[in-house]
Amino acid sequence: MPDLKPEYTPQPSRLLTPPIVGVPPKRDYATSVVMLGGALLNAILAILNAWAFQVTGNILIGIQATITVAALMIVFKRATIELLPLVISTGVLGAFLTIGAINHGFSVRDTNDILLIPVFLAVGVTSRYFPKRQFIYLFSMVYGSAILEVVSASGYKALFSPLSYLVSTRAWISEVVTKANMEQGLYIGSDRGGGLIFSFIANHRIGGLFLEPLSMSYFAIISAMIFITMYRANSFKLNFSILMCLLLAMVSDSRLGVGLIVVFRIIAFIPEPMWSRRIAYFVPAVILFSAYLFYSFQIANGLGDTMSRLSVTIAETNRNPLPELILGNIATDQFGDSGILRIIYYSTIAGCLIALAIFSGITAGKFKGYSYVPTMAAIYITSSALFGGAFMSIKTVALFGIYVGVTANGRFEKPDNII
Known part of the structure; x- marks a missing residue:
């Protein structure tokens, strides 16, 4: 008489199943x-x-x-391979911060402020x-x-x-x-x-x-x-x-x-397919040049203290020789009113341009389905940096960095398997 017992198939133990590296808990x-x-x-x-x-x-x-x-x-x-471009670009920024520290001395506060956005971008990406x-x-x-x-x-x-x-x-x-x-x-x-x-x-x-x-x-x-x-x-x-x-x-x-x-x-x-995340590369140059024109031709005279606020960045930049500006050797008495000058001082002008690119999320991901986000981020970052360094405060950086990071990895919406 044949054996009617069901065939037994061994199941792997959950304890022996290797974890999926880089995947956050179901509820984040x-x-x-x-x-x-x-x-x-x-x-x-x-x-x-x-x-x-x-x-x-x-x-x-x-x-x-x-x-x-x-x-x-x-x-x-x-951490996964997704973070690699952001880590590399932040490492390059760190090298320019080191040059700034050699030139002007190391500032814990300012270094922390400049690196805070990349930290929360990384939280968003992961x-x-x-x-x-x-x-x-x-x-x-x-x-x-x-x-x-x-x-x-x-x-x-x-x-x-x-x-x-x-x-x-x-x-x-x-x-x-x-x-x-x-x-x-x-x-x-x-x-x-x-x-x-x-x-x-x-x-x-x-x-x-x-x-x-x-x-x-x-x-x-x-x-x-x-x-x-x-x-x-x-x-x-x-x-x-x-x-x-x-x-x-x-x-x-x-x-x-x-x-x-x-x-x-x-x-x-504008429909999302018409955008390219690469537009964000050109945004800082366009905004800084526009600010220079606004200041030079006194276009913003009727907007309260806008001209005096712009002068902190534009006039201070104009009165510094180009070699000194490139090395970040600029006056420090009005940094509270110019985020641009503050970043240049602590990371040189090349470091400032890299920082603006990182802050915009350009190196954080491909923004699949959200290609307009780095353009908006670049507009916000560059414009606010003209009027002070408050945009680097954790009060708003945490929200901004996580939002840009999440859209960079294309995972803004909650997956269907999460209740």
Whole structure:
């Protein structure tokens, strides 16, 4: 009589199955944590400073370093061959930073700021998808804080006590703050010297969750970029989201923010197949040359203090001999108002051009399906670098870097197998 027992096929043990290298967990909590941690860092510390204990600059630096190390750990755990172009280009930038350190001495703060965007780009490249839900939560919190500051500045100051926190954690603010500033209780740049352009919305520049108006405007610009990717196929949702971003830029009284959001909405009209990521290579040169023309022919005279802000970069560049400019041997007294000069000083002019390319995401990936993103990123990075180095702050860098990195690897949408 034949044996009727079913044939047994041995199954491999799950414990012996080799892991899939470079694939993140099904739910990408780590990316969300460092993105929200970077964006909410100052708001949380400001509340603690107002209600619990004094937060010092060392505490701020320590927590920011912790977030950065956590981001690096995520990258090291997930590292794949995809990262190679970004790693090589960042290594080249590191070589120019070394030249800058030899010429001018090593600066931990400035080196960290310049390398922060590549770190979060790498987090994005190694992520499985962009955390859209967490971004919407963040956007809602930022909007709520802006509404609170517009409707009840006293309530906003009671919750965050922004100037007290900034004085405790920023040495340069504690040196220039006045009695009038302390009585107002807001960031010292909340009142613009040349007057507010959008004063019909609020009587001062709104900083909201970021405490500083400039960071608020940068968040609005980055959010517009993200919404263009999220809602590109839905005109109603896209236009509504862009309007929300425009309002954030307006309440922060940012002419740059309003202008770039409008430009990005125009870019969104152009079909994606018509774009090439290589366009981004030419963006910095076009913007810098345009800024030179604006300054030379006084085209922006009617836009408040725009001309004086441009002069920090253009006039300072003009008065330095070319050989000195190439080596980064330029004056250091106004770096707070020119990110371009700051990067040139610490990495030479060649390093600055490489940095702008890396920051735009050009070396992070092929942007399959998202070829317009590096162009928008290059426009944002180069334009904001003309007016200061605040675009390198972790408050906005974490969100920006992760978004550009995720689109570089073509994995913005969450895979269907993730609930």
